[in-house]
Amino acid sequence: MTAATDALYGRALVEEATKKSxxxxxxxxxxxxxxxxxxxxGAAHVVGDGPGEQPLPDLVDGARADVTVRSKDKGGRVVSxxxxxxxxxPRSEAWEAAVAELKGKRLNAPDGELMVERWAEQCRVLRLTPEDARTDLPDGSLAAAPLPTPATTREPVPAALPRLLFKRKQR
Incomplete structure (x- = not known):
């Protein structure tokens, strides 16, 4: 294959994998x-950095970002x-078009129809336009330690729980 064909295949892989993930x-x-x-x-759009929205990486306009896309069914890396x-x-023509797509995908918004106004006033909408695709697999693991967070799912075990579980086993 030629370099031009490889670039077209890479672009198609990026688009299809990102759409489905x-x-x-x-x-x-x-x-x-x-x-x-x-x-x-032709680009991925994300919204965040506002109250109730996902935290975005430290990206500024004109910067470069590394994007990794996973397989929707297996969860493994497909392309970077x-x-x-x-x-x-906010409220530019490109912003309005992106937000029209984003609001349809936003699950469990706390403020419903007011969400778009909140995004315009308090959030950032980023457009991530692909420049190149890498389909080769890395030599090592890309695993990373989870980011610190105040969120928790562990709480002390209620005092009555061992008694309740023990009674259930005796029946």
């Missing part, structure tokens, strides 16, 4: 983050690509 991992100067997104107009980052100005 519910999450992409985006890294910049800060930690890599798993983000929900939408694919529209470098993205040009564009921060969309």
């Amino acid at each position: 519910g999450l992409i991992w985006v890294g910049g100067p800060g930690p890599v983050r798993a983000l929900w997104h939408v694919w529209a107009d 690509w470098t993205a040009a980052v564009t921060e969309l100005a």
Whole structure:
């Protein structure tokens, strides 16, 4: 295959894999983050950094980001690509088009129809435009320790729980 054909296949793989995946991992100067997104107009769009929204990596307009896309059914890495980052100005034509797609994918929004206004005032919408695709697998693991968070699912075991479980086994 020629370099032009490889580039076309890479671009098609990026688009199809990113469209089908519910999450992409985006890294910049800060930690890599798993983000929900939408694919529209040849790029991935993400919203965040506001109250009740996902935290975005430390990306600025004009920066580059590394994006890794997982397989929706198996969860493994399909493709990685470098993205040009564009921060969309609130209420611009490009912002309106991206937000129209994003609001349809936003699950469990706390404020329903007011969500778009909140995004315009308090959040950032980023456009991640693919520049190149890498389909070769890395030599080592890409596993990373989870980011610190105040969220927890562990609480002390209720005092009556061992008694209740013991009674259930005796029946």
